[in-house]
Amino acid sequence: MGMTLAEKMLAAHCGRDEVSPGELINCRVDFVMSNDVTAPLAIREFRKLGVERVFDPQRVAFIPSHFIPNKDIQSAENAKYMREFALAQGAVYYEQGRAGVDHVLLPDHGWVLPGDVVVGADSHTCTYGALGCFATGMGSTDIACAMATGDIWMRVPPTIKFAYHGGLGRWVGGKDIILHTIGDIGVDGALYCAMEFHGEALGELGIEGRFTISNMAVEAGGKVGLMVPDGTTLEYVRARARREWKVYEPDPDAQYQEVREYDLSTLEPMVSLPSSPANAVPLSKAPRVEIDQVFIGSCTNGRLADLRLAAEVIRGRKVHERVRCIVVPASHDVYLQALKEGLLETFAEAGCAVCTTTCGPCLGGYMGVLAEGERCVSTSNRNFPGRMGHVRSEVYLANPAVAAASAVAGRLAGPEEVTR
């Protein structure tokens, strides 16, 4: 019987010719990651295992990302605990000033690759699926055991296939495709499932837009958001891979739980209204509410292509006098390149607050927390009540062009409303 992409990769990692949905398997992992929020718990559990060393220090990463630069004493203690463990183990570690949002940094530095099985103590680990990497988020205890043994138990997920057709409009990208999809199937529409993304519309996207799509698979309940590597993927991978990789493809007769087809030729930029990523509406139908803040950044939309897009809209314009526009390049590399290209200057001249890399604002951690009643247009991934601050604040999820346009307009707005 034919296998899906997820089934093929899992079979290869448990030494079997074939696996089927529902089976529980013990699976070899190629890479394990955690960050400053989840690593302290994972390390504490690791110490209970009676194991001295991680299974392979070059396959275990600890990335300061969420509360960096350290926001308070408690966060600093957590960061220190993680750093000391990482250095003692000789594991993969990046200090602040080189680090970045974990899910932007690790692929960009060639640590996670096509054909890998990767587990991470962060729900957005699924981002790497865009490379054809079976990457999924877990909790700290799972990650502690995977760090020790180099393997993990998994239930083989059923696969839902998503096929995207048609050309994309001027201001439409990966964010709009995934918000549209989540709006269609709901926040549990792919619960326990592998999402497998296909279609010529994906071929139009650069690697960054593809990361955005896979990144939000978890927002539909998905275990992974997989794509088959193509020329764009391999060009990206070749330039940075630290070890061998392997390209898997699904069998033509693979068995899918469901196949969903989308015509994207009329897709508009999408906005997810408060307070669920599934509340997705086309921009033309979104209310033009007044806003207090814009956040451009995160593992979803804080990459170079995202900053270029936002800068294109905001260049030569000013952020509305009532609005804070917070721009956070998602890694130090992105920051440096954006600096060289003049993007950071463009943002600063427009009146944006440009910050160093952190996950902070996305999760209401710090560097842009919302007060009661405040509204934010954000390029991040979640808009649950209280996600970015006070439980009665509101988050509108959108792509970077819409976010930048909204910053200029002082209300939810599309790029054409401010650039024409």
Place this chain on the structure above:
Amino acid sequence: MSLRGHVHKYGANVDTDAIIPARYLNINDAEELAQHCMEDIDAEFVGRVRTGDIIVATTNFGCGSSREHAPLCIKAAGVSCVIAKSFARIFYRNSINIGLSILECDEAVEGTEAGDELEVELESGAVRNLTKGKTFQAKPYPEFMLELMRAGGLVEYTRRLAGKAS
């Protein structure tokens, strides 16, 4: 193992930000986290919950972040079991791993109101609503997960395996 307690009932898609907001994620101590459990969705929960109580919710309970702080703080708040129609997958794994009992049972969720007293037998999956005099049957656990739970969670299970190997 038999669990008994009163019900705190919630709807669909209770996310991890509702269970434990990110502003508390620099705390690693479960007891301290428990002081803020469900704070943004049910501010009275912490004052109301008694040891042994049971959370009942509809679909996709625990969606969102991978933070293990979520099941840890529910457990430390004294909750003995969470019953839902479905769980987000990371929350499901985390709960089994840290020893928070969770069950999937549509009928028990439909047939239970806030304040009802429930008795739950984990191995058989029987859920008795003592207030309403009804019994429901949850989906049984796969054998492997029962093994994990009998071992006392994933760490103890892995520790034993690692001990055997060396």
